Every structure is written in C-alpha cells, then in structure tokens.
Amino acid sequence: MTAQLDRRAFMRLGMAGIGGLGGLGTATSFGLQLAAAGSAAGQSATDYKALVCLFFYGGNDANNMVLPTDADSWGRYFAARNQGTDPIALMPAGTAATAVGQVNAVTGRTSALGKPEHWGGVLPIDPKTPQLIPANTSASNRTFGLHPLMTGCKDLFDQGRLAVLANVGTLIQPTTKAQYQARSVPLPANLSSHNDQQSTWQAGATEGARVGWGGRMGDMLMGMNGQNTIFTAITTSGTAVFLSGQNVVQYPLSTNTSPAIASTARSPRRSSGPRPPRRRCATSSAIR
Template identity: 25%
Template sequence: MKTQITRRELIKAGASVTAGLALSGVAPSFAAPSPRPQSIALNLRPQKKALVFIMLDGGNDSFNMLVPTSAPHYREYQQSRSNLALSQQSLLPLSGFTDKQGRTFGLHNSMPEVQALFAQKQLAFVANIAPMITPVSQAAMQNGSAQIPLGLLSHADQFRHWQTSRPHQRINSGWFGYFADALQPNRPVSEIPMNISLAGSNIMQNGAQSSHYSITDKGSVGLIVNEQKTPLNRELLDSFEDLLTADYQNDPFKQSYLALTREAQAQHEVFRSATHNVRVPGSFSDSPLSQQLRQVAQSIQAADALNTPQQTFFLRYIGWDHHDELLNNHAEMLRVLSKALGEFQHALNSMGLTDQVITFTGSDFGRTLTSNGNGTDHGWGGNTLVMGGDIQGGQIFGEYPSLSLDNNPLNAGDGVLIPTTSTDQLYAELAHWFGVQRKQLNALFPNLAHFNNGTSLTGLIRA
C-alpha cells in the first residue's frame, strides 16, 4: 500500500483540489483572486505597542535551526538529514525546556544571542507552522481531498500567504493593513502611517484604505536637496519649491504625480524631524538587517513625536533558498539573524521598551528533511521564533514533529512535513496583544475557526 506521495504529486494536488472545489460550487473564492481589498470593521484598543515582522525570504531550513538533541530523536534527525545533519556536539543547548515527549533541543551554533534570549525567557519558538486553510492529514493528501494553500511550494504564493494569512485566496491586503484602516481611518496626508516598511512595497501593510511608509536602514529618504547654503543649491531648492506649488489643472497625470510628491515630502520632513535627535543605545553590526532594526528601534522611540503610538514594521532578509551549499550559507545567515535580534532586543530593553514590542519571523515555507545532494528543496511546515518582553519565553509552542521519514503521518512525501500549527493561530495571539478583541479575530483570520475550535496559541503571551 502506498504510504507517501511524491513531491511532484504534492504540487499537482494543489491544482486538483482547487479545480474540484470550483467545479463543485464549494467556496468558489478558493480558486479566484480577490479583485480588491475588503475592509474589516475592527475596534482596536489604543495603546503603545509595536509588532515587528522579519520575513526570511526564500524558505529557511528551520529543522537545522532548531534540532532535537535527546538521543533517540537526534538519531532520527541524523538519519533523515544524512549529509546535512549538524553534529550533536555543535548544537547550543536550550536548557530548561523539555517537551511532552521528553525531547530536548539545541540551536544551530551560529545563534548564541538567540540561545541567550531563550534562556532569559524573552524568546520562544513556534514549531511546524505554515499558512493553512484547514488541518490536513496524510490520507487526505494521498486521496486528493486536502484543502491546501494556493500555490503550495511556490515562493510567490507562500510569501503572499504569510502576509495575508488567507491561503485560500490571492489578495493584495494584509492584517497589518487592516490595523491601520481601524486606527488611522482619516489620516492627514502629512501624517506618518503607523505601518512602516524597511523593505519597500509589501502586501502585509496594505489595507482597504491604508498603506505604509517606506524608510531605509539610513532612515527616511526625502526629496530635499543638499541643504548647504551654496548658490547652486539655493537655485535647485527654489526650482523644487516652484515644482511643488505649480498647478497643472489641465494635466491629471501631473496633478496626481505632484500630489504624491507633496505627500512624500511632507511625510519625510515629519519623520526626519521626529527621529533626528533620537539615540539608540548599544552597538549594531554593519549588516543591513542590524541597521534596519536600529532604525526600527529609533522609530519606536519616536512614536509619540510621530503621533503613531501603535506601529507595525515589515522587514525582509533575502537569500534563504538554499538548494545548494546549505551548510555554509545557512550558518552565515543564521549568524546575521541572531546578532541582529540580540542587538535589537538589548536596545529595546535599555530604552525601557521591553514590554511594548514583539518581534517575529516568517519564511516562505520549511524545507525538505531529505537532502538533494548539497541542499534542500521547498517544503511546507517549518519553525519560527517570537521575541519580546511579553512573550512566555524559554518554550517551544505548537507540536515539534517527528523527523523520521518512516511511518511518519506528517511526511507528505520526500520529507515535506505537513504543518500542525496554522499561522492564523500565531497571528491571532499577536493581534489580540496588539488590541484586537477576541470576538473579532475570526473576521481578521477567517480560517482560524478550523483549528482547535478557533483557539490561538494560548500561553504564548503573558496574561
């Protein structure tokens, strides 16, 4: 009897399930993109809080990030991962935590800062998580009845689903955007949006009416000419001011362009003024991620001056698609991530912002347990982390899966693991912490009701 499906069949399963639902008349929106963002009526409790999302873009091999160290479970890991297995002696122990199955765990040795934060109970992991529509079984995968996310194993689709948490649709709005719709419904154009991106355009911070404000690792980028008082610069500034005040009544395109330019310039001047004298304690590495998180800390400290007491931040750390040279590249990138997280949380603690900020990561998908020779291929379930003073740290939430390839009910084929925790469950807990009422979580995350009777990751955040 066949017990697994191949990776090729897994990809095909997504297409067949979508087609079957469309033909049967069940949930026709499952196969069709939403034409435009739909507003959601949320009542958020105003408070000084920030959510920081870091997308590990490409698909983090997170079963080499968080590894079982208890003897029988490490042997399963070692056998499944073959030439990609890390030595047991190299792993950084996560002391003080044993799961319900008696397993202990360690971290990749590139992550000493994350190990320290776990020990300080300011960081926790969520195991085997991914965007999901409903719980999925191996049998349903085999017979084609599983409701799996659109474009499963596809970078573009899974990247989108992590931002929207609506994997039954391809939409261009995300749950951070819905926050802004509720909290800044009539925002003046000169006022900074509460959603700030350090990765340019994104879906997660787009709402039905709201958008985000983009900055770089060096801060806000405006249209101000070098302000040294030279004749040339005065001439350039005069020309620029003339451009902004011009009136092109008979040219709608120029009118629209200038309106956007004026808005961008006004916001830049507000942002620069609010953050100019804010100093972030501690040292930050030269990596782009560390420098971006320094800007995030500066923006959170300036929240009152920006008139944005509640904020969200979107960051991307690109390059995790390790089909080749996994061991060396993964070690280097985990080192950058760990240092950046340690530096950021240290700064927040020093600034008295420990309990006001939660940082969490996502990644397109987990990767196959099996080696392709020198790397791994696209998977589904993976592990992520959550960090902050209000986190019940020092724990692994969700269900860390068996890493055996034999008789594993979560092995969908070729070492692709079926997730056991939905992003909805994590996001619902974070949204409630941010101020969303429990009774409104199902409107924000429409698939939440399919998991554990609609419960989130209870216990993740301190009461």
C-alpha cells in the same frame, strides 16, 4: 548622504523610541526627514509599543534551526540527514568545533569551512513550557537545541526574550505525505508555488492579494495615533502587501533614495513576487 545606516542600526534606534531618531543630525536629508518622526503619537505616550515584524522571502531549513535533541528524536534526525556525499546533519549538543582539516570524532569526516563539523554541536535550550512527547517514540522527555550559529538567539531565549512558535504554516490542517499525494484533505491553493505561499503568509490569499495582515491591523489601530496616522505602518524595505490596508498608508524608510524617506500616496494593491536576494528582509513583515 555619506553616513551609512543599515537596518539593524535603524531598528536599534527605533527601539529607543521613535523620537530618538531626530538625533541623527539635521545636516543630512535623512536626518531632516527622520526628525519629522518627533510628531509621532508615541513621542508623548507613556505606554507606547511597536510591533516589529520581519518577513524573509527566502527559504528556511527549519529542521536545522530548532531541533529536538532527546535520544529518540535525535537518532531519527541524524539517521535521515547524515547521508550522501555532503551530509547536512548537525553535531550533537556538547560536540566541540573541529578545526579545519581535522577529523571529527562524531562523523569521522574532515572538517571544512561551512560544514557542520566546523560549527560544533547544537546549542541546548530549556523551554519553560513542557513539550508533549510524540506518539510511537521511546522518548521519556523532550529536549531541544538551536543551530550552532544561533548564539544570539540562544542568549535571548535564555533571557526569556525569545519564543519559538513551531509547526506553523499555510496548511489548512495537519497533513501527511500520503494525504497530500491523494488530495484527500483540504489543501492551500497553489501549495507548490513559492510566490503564492509568500503571498498567503502575508495576506491569507495567493498572489494578487490586495490587503495584508499588517494593513488590516493598521486600519484598526490608526485611530489611536490621532492626527499622526502616517506613522501607523512603517517599512524599512520598500512596500509589500503585508502592510497594505484599506485605509492605512505605508511609510517607507530607505537610505537608497533622496530624500531618504518618502511617503507613498497609496498602498500597493497586489502582492509582488520574490525580492532580489540582497533585499530578503522585506517590509515589516512577520517572524516568529
């Protein structure tokens, strides 16, 4: 096929209803294959819903993604991150972006492309749920902001269409650095292994896991799709343990093969290692 359809475009089409995919055109193998989606149970359902999950194999600096911005918290954050020859501290909310080559009023450093001074201040958000004030701080209330490049996420948050689920991870219980070093509390298996933690996120077990959370959910929900169980679990980036169930079969979509869509005979039975960087948005796996 000559037309290009990236994942974002596919998701936009999918949100309009799986039946809409048939309109991509029958002149291409991709269009022919997608037209078959018209038989999905969601085509006639009046309350059809799809859960779209994204799993990022790469690391994420969450401390520069969603930030507490009250004076006490911000002071601690900025002191910790505004250090060294190449600091990564973001600018306070309300700070204007500093043009390249100009001196930033907050840090006194010259702004450059890809540097916090050039991005401007963090984007304030107003949570609808009151947030607890941490112990041993002087804060009287809690305020928050997003990374200055997360303008799209801020728009969704302000519309009530995005929520932040914080302090979620593979730890068994809240753990301090001292407790970790002393091994005085239960810890996840292979906590320092990137591959094992990727697998734990997807399946609750280390590398070699055979069934993932999405696959387990698919096993329970596939009966609601009648005879069209092939559409219970759809992946847009290969296969992964997340969608591997006891019975459900992943249905992979791709524009990199001919035909563009292929149904696997069975789900993968073990988790795999990291994907290449260009494939970092993996199979319908989870964000928050």
